[in-house]
Amino acid sequence: MEKVGIVGYYQVKPETDIQMSRPEMIFYAARGALNYAGLKRDDLTTVISATNDYYDGKTISNCFTVDAGGAYLKDESKVEMDGAHAVNYGLMRCLSGHHKLALVWGASQPSTFYYSCIRVLENDPTFDRPINLLNDHTAAALGMRAYMNKFGVSVEDIAKVGVKNHKNAAKNSLAWNEAQLPEITVVDVIYSEMLSDPVTKLMHAMPCDGATALILAPEELAKKIIDDPVWITGVGLCQETYYLGDRDLSISISMEKSAQKAYKMAGIEDPKKEIDVVELFEHSAYEELILAEALGLCEKGKGASLSSEINGEIPINPSGGAIGAFTPCATGVTRLVEAVKQIRGEAKGYQVKDANRAIAHGQIGFCAQNNIVFILEGGKK
């Protein structure tokens, strides 16, 4: 397979109520990524955006952001899912040989709508929506209870993930201000505002405004643009059924399958030894444990005993993860960008030592219905 490299990126600092319009925010992300790579807009051949019509309050929301996203008179397309899926789309376009440079961005402004109310519209309209009980909070709670009950995991174990991610976010200047809590304790997490028993506010990814962009280029071109680009060497994605009742919520089969596909493509046999850093999109703290288990980093049910701090055995979410800054639609792109920063040694304050191979992950749907796994590699070893 011809390699595709990531040659530029930019993150707009996430904020509770950002003082920018949506196109303005997207402009800064797109312009920043081009500036990083030292490219002109004319160099781009394709633009892929990740937005959601419901989040933007407008159908075909990408037609509105063509100018801001750098897609004027370009081949433009949109993914109505997490940004990581948009990266996959851009990757496929680069690999097809028809496109040279792909700009991928994701953006949303949850300060302009009620996020949990909009997530209800994701429900099956004929059966689940009239019951009016299922939204992102209760779905996370059902999954967390199933996980705790099956493997005998305590609330404290799951709260520790929240503590770790909030502490890591405090070191990351591009995390959400409200999530940067260096002094947080397990007790704070457990006794924070209850969203849906047993999920509390500090163990859940709370939405905030933000945008992230990155630029993909095929191997030859990428080497000309910057020194040591980060390569995408493996990718795998997988869907599960929508109905929560049909799934085993205590494990993630879709993550397992996507990880296996990505490992096979990248030639990874023992992920625990070969992977240096992991950037997961955890919608709720317990998901980080389930997803780490599904990645094969530890046995099922033993996720809590994994040493996943920045200087630990296998660092998970040194940037703070989605709990550190959850910008709907952009979170998947941010995970890739954070992994790139770790590999290029640009993660100031939360750098993992000698990171050369990373996992970046994106997801969409209740209880991580759909998962996508990227393997990123630098050229150090």
Add this chain to the structure above:
Amino acid sequence: MVKLEYIKKQYPRTRRVHGNWYLSSYQYKFNVKRINQCLEHLRKGELVGLKCRSCNTVSFPPRLICPKCLKMPDQWVHLRETATVATFSGTYAKESGDTEPRPYPVVAIRQDGADTSWLANLPEGYDFFKVYVGMPLKIKWAEDKKGDFSDIEYYEPIEDPSIEMNKKEETEN
């Protein structure tokens, strides 16, 4: 300095305009002919699930398509009236007259004989803190049946023999 802050508050960088999205004008179609067979049984006080002939998965409430086999299951099987709690949560909501929000149980229930679970009701006002995974339940039928899923008024908790057994073991030890 204070004056500057005042100006900043008065004139933020952005303004907001309201948008409209007439969601109530949307309509959704679903297959009545298929689910009616289940609803007819519910009217008679019986429970049926749909069984896929390829993988033997029984779904309740009946699903139109088996995702594993990509086939339309067509074998109706009778299910027992008992069920267990598959997983649960509690949301905090205020109802009219409440001063403090109170927990309201959200329970995923698996009917005995079925492989899938669904969100259903416990008796009104049931203490959320008494719910546990694996709690045995039994259907309480509505008095006048209309032939829809509201015929299952709620699931009533029944005596759990495993608790008594655990207690005995503890005292013996």
